[in-house]
Amino acid sequence: MTGTLTSNSAKIPFNDRYFGDLRATPWTNRSPESLRQAFRDQGYLFLKRYLDRGEVLDQRSKYFAGFPSSLFKPGTRQEDGIFSGAFPTDLPPHGASDHPAHPFVRTREFERFVDSERLQFLSQILLEHSVTRLRRTPLRHFVRGRSVASRAHIDFSYLDCGTSELVTIWIPIGDCPLRAGGLIYLEDSQQIEFASVRTALSSDRAHDHRPLTHELQELADLTGRRWLWADFEAGDIVVHSPFMAHASVNSETDLMRVSTDVRYARSDAPVDPRWRSDWSATDGF
Numbered sequence: 001m002t003g004t005l006t007s008n009s010a011k012i013p014f015n016d017r018y019f020g021d022l023r024a025t026p027w028t029n030r031s032p033e034s035l036r037q038a039f040r041d042q043g044y045l046f047l048k049r050y051l052d053r054g055e056v057l058d059q060r061s062k063y064f065a066g067f068p069s070s071l072f073k074p075g076t077r078q079e080d081g082i083f084s085g086a087f088p089t090d091l092p093p094h095g096a097s098d099h100p101a102h103p104f105v106r107t108r109e110f111e112r113f114v115d116s117e118r119l120q121f122l123s124q125i126l127l128e129h130s131v132t133r134l135r136r137t138p139l140r141h142f143v144r145g146r147s148v149a150s151r152a153h154i155d156f157s158y159l160d161c162g163t164s165e166l167v168t169i170w171i172p173i174g175d176c177p178l179r180a181g182g183l184i185y186l187e188d189s190q191q192i193e194f195a196s197v198r199t200a201l202s203s204d205r206a207h208d209h210r211p212l213t214h215e216l217q218e219l220a221d222l223t224g225r226r227w228l229w230a231d232f233e234a235g236d237i238v239v240h241s242p243f244m245a246h247a248s249v250n251s252e253t254d255l256m257r258v259s260t261d262v263r264y265a266r267s268d269a270p271v272d273p274r275w276r277s278d279w280s281a282t283d284g285f
Helices: 030-042 052-063 109-115 117-127 215-221
Strands: 004-007 012-014 018-021 045-046 129-131 139-142 167-174 182-185 226-231 237-240 246-248 257-266
Touching: 004 215, 012 215, 030 045, 109 117, 117 129, 117 167, 117 237, 117 257, 182 215, 182 237
Parallel strands: 018 226
Antiparallel strands: 004 012, 045 237, 129 257, 139 257, 167 237, 167 257, 182 226, 182 246
C-alpha cells in the first residue's frame, strides 16, 4: 500500500494511516438479527457476489450501447467499457436529457434490475419493515483524465426532507478496483456528529452546504479515522447508513467506472418529495 491517490483536486497518501480494508460481510446462512447487528456496528455491509454477475454485466453492456464507438479503446468490446482516452466532444453533460444515462435509468430493464427481490429482501431485514424504493436512482460514470469524484458526504444531507429510516445500496455496474474510482468509506463515521465538524473543513463548493469536503486527508486527520476501500467486482454491493461518510477517488485506469445508488425506505415513512421522480443530473439533488 504505497503511493498517492487524488479525489477531485486534492491528494491523499495511500498508506496504512489513511486507508484500511473494507471487510466483506459473510452473508450466506446468516440470521437477520446478526446482519442488523453488523450493520449497526459498522454502518455498512459489504456483500460479495450478492447479485448475479451476468445480470450486472448485462446492464453495463446495455448502458454502453448508447455511446459512440469513439469512447472505447480500439480493439476492445464496447460492452466492457474500456476508455479510449478521448471523451466525445459532442456528448451533452452526463445525465442531461440527451445523454445516454438519462433514458437508460428509465428503461424497464434497469427498473427491474434495481427493483430486485434480493435488494428488497435485504432492505426489509435491515429496516425491519416492508420497504419502498425511492424512484430517483442516480447513475455515475467516471473516466480517467477528469478530476471528478464524489466529495465526502453523508446521504442524509441530500434526503433531509424525508425519513432517515432508509438504506443506500451502492452497486458497481461492472468491476471497479479502487484506482478506477471506487467508493471509500470513513471508518465508524456513522457515529460522528458532523454538524460540529463541518465548520473546520475546507470546501471547494462554498455555495453548497451538503458535501462535507473535497479534502479527504483533512477529514481523516480531523476525525482520526481511516478510509476503507476494496477492489469491487460485478455482483458486489455495499449497503450503508444514511449517516456514513463516503467519497470516491479519481479514476486512473482505462476501465470506466459505472455505478448506481439504490435507496429503500420503510414503507410507512415519509419520503423526500425530491426523490419521487426519475433521476436527472440537472434535477439539483
